[in-house]
Amino acid sequence: xxxxxxxxxxxxxxxxxxxxxxxxxxxxxxxxxxxxxxxxxxxxxxxxxxxxxxxxxxxxxxxxxxxxxxxxxxxxxxxxxxxxxxxxxxxxxxxxxxxxxxxxxxxxxxxxxxxxxxxxxxxxxxxxxxxxxxxxxxxxxxxxxxxxxxxxxxxxxxxxxxxxxxxxxxxxxxxxxxxxxxxxxxxxxxxxxxxxxxxxxxxxxxxxxxxxxxxxxxxxxxxxxxxxxxxxxxxxxxxxxxxxxxxxxxxxxxxxxxxxxxxxxxxxxx
Amino acid sequence: xxxxxxxxxxxxxxxxxxxxxxxxxxxxxxxxxxxxxxxxxxxxxxxxxxxxxxxxxxxxxxxxxxxxxxxxxxxxxxxxxxxxxxxxxxxxxxxxxxxxxxxxxxxxxxxxxxxxxxxxxxxxxxxxxxxxxxxxxxxxxxxxxxxxxxxxxxxxxxxxxxxxxxxxxxxxxxxxxxxxxxxxxxxxxxxxxxxxxxxxxxxxxxxxxxxxxxxxxxxxxxxxxxxxxxxxxxxxxxxxxxxxxxxxxxxxxxxxxxxxxxxxxxxxxxxxxxxxxxxxxxxxxxxxxxxxxxxxxxxxxxxxxxxxxxxxxxxxxxxxxxxxxxxxxxxxxxxxxxxxxxxxxxxxxxxxxxxxxxxxx
Ligand SMILES: Nc1ncnc2c1ncn2[C@@H]1O[C@H](COP(=O)(O)OP(=O)(O)OP(=O)(O)O)[C@@H](O)[C@H]1O
Ligand SMILES: [Mg+2]
Numbered sequence: 001x002x003x004x005x006x007x008x009x010x011x012x013x014x015x016x017x018x019x020x021x022x023x024x025x026x027x028x029x030x031x032x033x034x035x036x037x038x039x040x041x042x043x044x045x046x047x048x049x050x051x052x053x054x055x056x057x058x059x060x061x062x063x064x065x066x067x068x069x070x071x072x073x074x075x076x077x078x079x080x081x082x083x084x085x086x087x088x089x090x091x092x093x094x095x096x097x098x099x100x101x102x103x104x105x106x107x108x109x110x111x112x113x114x115x116x117x118x119x120x121x122x123x124x125x126x127x128x129x130x131x132x133x134x135x136x137x138x139x140x141x142x143x144x145x146x147x148x149x150x151x152x153x154x155x156x157x158x159x160x161x162x163x164x165x166x167x168x169x170x171x172x173x174x175x176x177x178x179x180x181x182x183x184x185x186x187x188x189x190x191x192x193x194x195x196x197x198x199x200x201x202x203x204x205x206x207x208x209x210x211x212x213x214x215x216x217x218x219x220x221x222x223x224x225x226x227x228x229x230x231x232x233x234x235x236x237x238x239x240x241x242x243x244x245x246x247x248x249x250x251x252x253x254x255x256x257x258x259x260x261x262x263x264x265x266x267x268x269x270x
Numbered sequence: 271x272x273x274x275x276x277x278x279x280x281x282x283x284x285x286x287x288x289x290x291x292x293x294x295x296x297x298x299x300x301x302x303x304x305x306x307x308x309x310x311x312x313x314x315x316x317x318x319x320x321x322x323x324x325x326x327x328x329x330x331x332x333x334x335x336x337x338x339x340x341x342x343x344x345x346x347x348x349x350x351x352x353x354x355x356x357x358x359x360x361x362x363x364x365x366x367x368x369x370x371x372x373x374x375x376x377x378x379x380x381x382x383x384x385x386x387x388x389x390x391x392x393x394x395x396x397x398x399x400x401x402x403x404x405x406x407x408x409x410x411x412x413x414x415x416x417x418x419x420x421x422x423x424x425x426x427x428x429x430x431x432x433x434x435x436x437x438x439x440x441x442x443x444x445x446x447x448x449x450x451x452x453x454x455x456x457x458x459x460x461x462x463x464x465x466x467x468x469x470x471x472x473x474x475x476x477x478x479x480x481x482x483x484x485x486x487x488x489x490x491x492x493x494x495x496x497x498x499x500x501x502x503x504x505x506x507x508x509x510x511x512x513x514x515x516x517x518x519x520x521x522x523x524x525x526x527x528x529x530x531x532x533x534x535x536x537x538x539x540x541x542x543x544x545x546x547x548x549x550x551x552x553x554x555x556x557x558x559x560x561x562x563x564x565x566x567x568x569x570x571x572x573x574x575x576x577x578x579x580x581x582x583x584x585x586x587x588x589x590x591x592x593x594x595x596x597x598x599x600x601x602x603x604x605x606x607x608x609x610x611x612x613x614x615x616x617x618x619x620x621x622x623x624x625x626x627x628x629x630x631x
Contacts, residue, residue: 164353168419169422183361
C-alpha cells in the first residue's frame with residue numbers, strides 16, 4: 001500500500017473514532033464542570049455534581065431496581081437461551097427453523113409493540129405493574145441475544161465429550177455439571193453480561209410497565225425535565241460509562257481464560 | 271470363556287429410511303479381539319453405539335455377560351468406549367481425565383493413585399499427569415482415551431476407529447501395542463475399522479458389514495481364503511473375478527466353466543447349485559504363479575502377455591492378458607523386473623484349491 005493511501009485510511013479511522021466517542025466524552029467533561037449550564041467555556045473543575053449524585057436516595061433506589069431486574073432477567077434469559085441453543089446445535093428436528101424464528105421474534109419486532117402488548121395483557125389480567133412485568137419483558141427481549149451468543153459458542157462444542165462422560169458413568173445432571181458447564185462457562189458468562197447490559201439500559205419496556213418502581217434509565221429521563229438536576233445525571237452517565245467499559249473488559253478477559261495462548265482471539269466476538 | 275459373552279439378537283436401528291443396522295445377530299466371545307469391518311456408512315459406528323447405549327434399538331436385544339442391556343443407559347453399562355476423536359476433556363488435565371469415571375467407586379486417595387499409575391504405565395505415558403489435551407499429540411491423546419476407559423476395568427472395551435487419525439508408522443506401532451495390551455488385560459475388545467489390513471492383522475475374528483448387515487464373521491485367515499460372497503472377496507485384499515457357470519456336481523466337487531479359461535472340477539465349499547449361470551470365481555493375485563519359461567506344475571497352465579506392471583516396493587502387480595480374455599488378470603509377485611519376460615510373453619499357473627466359487631449377487 002502506498003503511503004498516501006495509508007494516510008487517508010488513517011484519517012478515516014480517526015474521524016470514525018471521533019464520531020463514535022467525542023459525544024460520549026462530553027458527559028464526563030461536563031460532569032466535572034462548575035455550575036449547571038452545559039456550555040463552553042467550562043467554568044472550572046468541581047465534584048459538586050458527584051456529591052449531588054451521591055446524595056440522591058431515589059437514584060440509588062432506581063440503580064438497585066435496575067441491577068435487580070438486570071441480574072434476574074439475564075439469568076433467566078441465559079438459562080432459557082442455553083436450552084434453546086443446545087437444541088439447535090445438538091439436534092436436527094422438524095420445525096427447527098420455525099422455532100428459531102419464534103425465539104428471535106422479540107428481537108425483530110419493534111420494541112414498542114412488545115411493550116404495548118405486555119402492558120395490555122398485564123393490565124387486562126389485573127396484575128399490578130412494577131418490576132415483575134419488567135423482568136418478564138426483559139427475559140423475552142434478552143433471550144434472543146443470549147441465544148445467538150450461545151449458539152455461536154456451542155456450535156463447536158464436541159458432543160462426544162458429553163457422551164464420554166455418560167460412558168464413564170455419569171448421569172445427565174453430573175455430565176452437565178462436570179463437563180458441559182465448565183467448558184461452556186465463558187460463553188455463559190458472556191451471554192449473561194450481554195443480557196445484563198441490554199436489560200440495564202432498556203427504556204421502553206421499563207417505561208410502559210414501571211408502575212411506581214423506576215429503573216435507572218427511567219429515573220434519568222425523569223430528571224432531565226429539571227435543568228438543575230441535569231448535571232448529576234451527567235455524573236451518573238460518566239460513572240455508567242466507566243462501569244460498562246469495565247464489564248466489557250471483564251467479558252473480553254473471560255473469553256480467553258483457560259484458552260491456550262495460540263487459541264486466544266483478539267476480537268470480541270458475539 | 272463364555273461363547274456368548276456379548277449376544278446380539280436381531281438388532282435394528284433405522285434413521286428414517288436409512289437402515290443403519292438391519293436385523294443383525296451374532297455373538298462375541300469373552301476376551302476376544304473382535305473387529306467390525308466395512309466401508310464408510312455401512313453402520314459400524316451405529317452398531318458400536320448400540321452396544322455402548324448411545325443409540326436405542328428399533329428392535330432386538332443385546333445381552334452382555336448374561337444381562338439384558340438393551341434399554342440400559344450408557345452410564346450403567348459394563349462397557350467403555352474410545353471415541354474416534356478421543357473426546358479428551360479439554361478443561362481438566364490428564365490425571366483428572368483418567369480419574370473422571372472413578373468418582374462413584376469411592377476409592378481411597380492412595381488406591382486411586384495406584385490405579386491411575388497402573389493404567390498410565392499400561393499406555394506408557396507416565397509423567398504426563400499434568401498435561402492438558404492440547405499439549406498432547408494425536409497418538410498420546412489416543413492412549414489417554416484408552417487409559418481413561420481401562421481404569422474402569424470394563425467387561426467390554428469399544429473402540430471406534432481409534433487409529434484412523436494417526437500417520438501410517440504410528441498406526442502400525444499402535445496396532446501391535448493395542449493387540450498386546452488387549453492380551454495383557456484380557457478385556458473383550460470390539461474394534462471398528464474400515465481398514466481391512468488393520469482388522470486382519472489385529473483381530474481374533476472379524477465381522478464384515480455392508481449396508482447395515484453382516485456379510486461374514488470369520489477369523490482373518492478364513493476371511494481372506496474362504497470369502498462367502500463377492501462383497502467380502504472384493505473388500506478384503508484384491509482379487510480377480512471371472513464369470514463362470516456351474517455344471518454337474520458330485521457332492522464335494524462341481525464342474526465349473528470359467529469364461530475363456532476352460533472347464534474344471536473344483537471344490538464347492540459354498541454349496542453352489544448345479545447348472546447355475548450366475549456364478550463367478552475369485553482368484554487372488556498371489557495365487558497366480560508367473561514365469562518367463564513354460565511351467566509344468568499347477569492344475570491350470572496358460573500362456574499370456576504382460577500388458578502392464580506396477581511396482582509397490584515389497585511386490586509388483588502384473589496385468590496379464592490371457593489369449594481371448596476380456597480383462598487382464600492381476601498377478602502379484604516379488605519379482606519386479608518384467609525385462610526377463612521376452613516380448614512380455616509369460617506363463618501362468620493356478621491351482622484348483624486357490625479358486626473360490628461364488629454366487630453372483
Ligand atoms: N443420527 C443419525 N441420523 C441419521 N442418519 C444417521 C445417523 N447416524 C448414522 N446415520 C446413517 O446411518 C448410516 C450408518 O452410519 P454409521 O455412522 O454407523 O456408519 P459407519 O460404518 O460408522 O461409517 P464410517 O466408516 O464413515 O464412520 C449412514 O448412512 C448414516 O448416514
Ligand atoms: Mg463410523
